[in-house]
Amino acid sequence: MIQLLFLVLFAEGVLAFLLLVKIGPLRELVIKSLDQLKTGKGPATVKTIAGTMSVILLSSLMSIVKIQNKGAKLGTMSPMDQVLWRTHLLEASLMAIWF
Incomplete structure (x- = not known):
């Protein structure tokens, strides 16, 4: 090997x-x-990249929802949760532009 x-x-x-x-x-x-x-490998490459970006986008969106639910349960979000929420929101919005 x-x-x-x-x-x-x-x-x-x-x-x-x-x-x-x-x-x-x-x-x-x-x-x-x-x-x-x-030659002929373009469509497969594009589909692979689009699939990978979709999974990352869904992961960011799920993290955003999870942090929001945690903040709603506690009544307030900690500063660390706010930073993570904004980071995931920025990441998701930048990826969503490409779709």
Whole structure:
């Protein structure tokens, strides 16, 4: 397993080196190969990122509701709860802009 990891790291290093050094046709071959490899992967990537952002947004919203319920039960929110509430609200509002 560790050997596979080192093999992948070595391959990434060689690929980065070939992209960095301008060795004419070899660099162009690497770029074309990467372009062919990435073709058609856009929609899956977008769906994965959107799903991840949705989970984080829902987590922030749940934290906001949990803090509000705690404050309503006690009658007041502690300063720490206020800071956490504002942080989660800012995080959720910034993520909601992208949707």
